[in-house]
Amino acid sequence: MERSVVSIFIKAGLATALSIIASLAVVAGMGIGISGASLWLPILCPLVIAFPASAFTYWQQQRLQVLNDQLRAAHAALEQANAMLAEKARRDAMTGFLNREAFFAAVEATRRRTNRGALLLVDADHFKRINDNYGHLVGDDALIEIAAAISRATGETSIVGRIGGEEFAVFLSGTDLGEAERAAERIRAEVEAIGFMPSQGRTLRLTVSIGGTMCWPDARISELMRQADRQLYRAKNAGRNRVMFETERRLAA
The missing domain is CATH 3.30.70.270 (Reverse transcriptase/Diguanylate cyclase domain)
Structure with a gap:
């Protein structure tokens, strides 16, 4: 559980860093001097928006992956149980030979x-x-x-x-x-x-x-x-x- 939380924060942090870099590049491309408010806005906005949005998205993906893994495990267990029941139905209960x-x-x-x-x-x-x-x-x-x-x-x-x-x-x-x-x-x-x-x-x-x-x-x-x-x-x-x-x-x- 702790490892999955750390993984989510790392991925969200990387996504936020890329967003900050992209925001700074846009500001610089517009010819606006990067100082004061023009410096903090392209940094603060991704921190406030991109980080929680990315963290939530990665958490949802991880949760879906866990659910999919659980579903696959349940299907495998069901198939195994059905196979065991089918084999049991073919066998004589006393001797184990085929009926x-x-x-x-x-x-x-x-x-x-x-x-x-x-x-x-x-x-x-x-x-x-x-x-x-x-x-x-x-x-x-x-x-x-x-x-x-x-x-x-x-x-x-x-x-x-x-x-x-x-x-x-x-x-x-x-x-x-x-x-x-x-x-x-x-x-x-x-x-x-x-x-x-x-x-x-x-x-x-x-x-x-x-x-x-x-x-x-x-x-x-x-x-x-x-x-x-x-x-x-x-x-x-x-x-x-x-x-x-x-x-x-x-x-x-």
Whole structure:
């Protein structure tokens, strides 16, 4: 604040000095001898008029600058808040993964750049037993642990979403069949390695079944989901805690 006041006085003083010089030049140009009243008038008038007028003008400019800075800061804060709200609306509150709608939108956007990739559906095994035997709060903790395991097993380029109660989806962009199968197996193994303790002194084994499908250029996301879902049920029926893959370019029956 003190620096801004000093700045205003300096600028007003410079403007007043220029006004005095200009006034003296005008008087001298008129051939009037610069002495007595003819000397003080061109000095006093700028001091009385130019200095306060300049100081007020510079104060107004500075005040407008402060208001503009505050307005820009408010706009930036509002944009940041809107971006945070928009991102929050895209996320599942429990796991932090993309929600169902945001996941499908992200997959479609990625597939517009490249159609190479694979879709995985990851479903927690016997999850109803956890909720029934230990309660939904423990079930939520188990889901969080499974989500963390999926995060550890997938790379930064993977798109991960929670698309149902205990069902997750992973889109592996630009991958081939071998890489997709290895990624799915990493997820399965990472979940199986969780030492989940629903109660003191007791460890509960968590596992997931995974169904996957490779992508092809003309496939819609709904077709890929049906393919992966069929493989997921094959994995469930085969005993759970395993990976099944669909590689044929056809619709699930």
